[in-house]
Amino acid sequence: MPTLLITRPLPEPVVAAARAGFDVTLREDTRPLDALELREALLSFDAVLPTLGDLFSAEVFADVPRPRARLLANFGVGYNHIDTAAAHAAGIMVSNTPGAVTDATADIALMLILMTARRAGEGERLVRSGRWEGWHPTQMLGLHVSGKRIGIIGMGRIGQAIARRAHFGFGMEVVFHNRSPLADPGLPATQVTMAEAMAADVVVVAVPGGPATRHLIDAEALAHMRPHAIFVNIARGDVVDEAALVKALQKGQIAGAGLDVYEFEPRVTPALLHMENVTLLPHLGTAALEVRTAMGLMAVDNLTAWAAGRTPPNLVTPPPAG
Template sequence: MPVKKPLVIVTRKLPEAIETRMMELFNTKLNPDDHPLSQAELIEAVKTADVLVPTVTDRIDGRILAHANPNLRLIANFGTGVDHIDLAAARQRGITVTNTPGVLTEDTADMTIALILATSRRLAEGERVIRTSEWGGWSPTWMLGRRIWGKRLGIIGMGRIGTAVARRARAFGMSIHYHNRNRVSEDIEHELEATYWESLDQMMARMDILSVNCPHTPATYHLLSARRLKLLQKHSILVNTARGEVIDENALTRMLVGGEIAGAGLDVFEHEPAVNPKLVALDNVVLLPHMGSATIEGRLDMGEKVIINIKTFADGHRPPDRVLEGLL
């Protein structure tokens, strides 16, 4: 007798190849017009799904999960970060949560370096000048940026992505410094010639470039507070490809407006998709619409991990990418 396929509800449009394979393997309900689901729609989804496949745009909190039907036993997140899912509420209801670690490391590290370059060398500002036909020709003192060779790069969060950023930064001649919950191995420190700072405050006060590469958790919310941001030097730039909530965005905006730091490259924002209008008006800021992981290869790899997690779980085995509360 054929085994009943689990009902899998996917909250956003995924790559066509992934959706097709999911339709073959599971009883799958897709979101063809890719609209972000409302709270009411998410409640309806958890009322019927055996497996929910959300993304970062879906806030799966306790109020949503309170409506979950008894057969909902897996939330297979399409993405690495799970700060939008109430892990404690899921655990209380016996729901396993999985994510897609590792597959976005190189893409996000590439984007981090791109933002470091773009902010230091004023690339976005220069591109806007061309598009607005304001360029009057080359001048030896116009549109001067800063060299990144020889600069000190401070990395907050030396996990997979932070380490990948450090390897790239070494090729650009930067000196690697890092702050992490745990010190990395001696082999990695030796390879990267990396300096570990137990004190984030002490590291920040000495860096030319600061890169945020840690996850958003209750412990890292506003890790870069108004007080800490004041530690940065006036010539420093700040790059964030992790989560907007790690930085006090209002405090950062005030410092940028006041010229207290040189610039920022931001791919994520505290209140996405809303962006502070004062940030948008600044020339010394490079703003991107949360596209650090947006490569064709990365999205396909994410989808394949989701499928493996669902298939493994449906077959009665432990999925490979379980998220354990407290270990993020």
């Protein structure tokens, strides 16, 4: 029976499914693998089920020239913590869990839009503080999102799910920027330049993480936003230059931001913590039991296919050489 390391505690149905086909070692620590554990994982197990923060970098693979592991079955759609080119060069396949995360992540995007636009976090803090003096007509006026324009950066599965919710649920006009032309986004939506998408009333980033999108949202991109607009990131933290975002907020260049991910996660840029117009969530994108279970079972499906000599259904294609 092939050996498998599961790097974090997972829902019990996932662990049970894994044990049915693998000799499982379940790591109980909720923190990412450290430098030594990363290398030992490649040397000691036939397969590894890692997740966000388990940094399988090129340096890790270079230190283990003859790995025992042959598959990294990532728990999550994002896999920018794994250098897929280095893994491929080492003879290790990488898979992920797309699809299972789509709706839950899109829901969090809408939550952040509404919380930030309607100042919900600020309002809850006011009530809890005991300083609320009662309703009055001009108290805590926010942005009414119905009928506004939403700009979506990255129109993949999650971007399209956000667009459907925004358009059909709130009557929003959808514009989007995508790295490749999209003939049919599945709803009334217009593909535009990055600058035009950033000039919408609400901007949501839904691109994959990785070197190609690091700091995609920088000072130049934020300069296209308008003073009443809000910015939301449910993608990966390093897609946004957090220092540039802080400056845009401090200068009143944009009205607010809603973040579920952070550039230096789990550390949050201190200035953001003190801004009332910023909604901060602890990476809740897929934090529902049924969703995390579905993600884990998809990872196990990838493992099971590999163990049977088949191609994992969600195999990640390594980037082209050079």
